Amino acid sequence: MKRRPRSSVAGMATLKDVVFDCRHPASVARFWATALDGYDVAPYDEEELARLRAIGVDDPEDDPSVLVEALDGGLPRLFFHRVPEPKTVKNRVHLDLRAADREAEVARLIGAGASEVGRHEDWVVMADPEGNEFCVFPA
Known part of the structure; x- marks a missing residue:
């Protein structure tokens, strides 16, 4: 784009x-x-x-x-x-985050209350403590 x-x-x-x-x-x-x-x-x-x-x-x-x-x-x-x-269905809007060390950031966010929802080739889909989805990408 x-x-x-x-x-x-x-x-x-x-x-x-x-x-x-x-x-x-x-x-x-x-x-x-x-x-x-x-x-x-x-x-x-x-x-x-x-x-x-x-x-x-x-x-x-x-x-x-x-x-x-x-x-x-x-x-x-x-x-x-x-x-x-x-919340009852998937978000229509979500935030995408970048991290220098994606795996370390995913672990840190899980420690803060997030959950991992799914993995794709370049990003991890996560959910905040109330289930709002967001993605973590490598920097």
């Missing part, structure tokens, strides 16, 4: 966030913050804790919408949003 040159057309959309629907946002957010180099769960300041208390949430572990952001402030950010229904 050929890459198109970057455009500076006014009004063209740019990627801001990737949003995951999930049952327990805090734990899935922690997994992805661990999985991705240069990302961490956004810290809870007093303003954010007050916002949570105002909606009846006393513990950030029960936050219905958790943000994972790049340490350098770059995009995209990852949001993990609570939904009532469980």
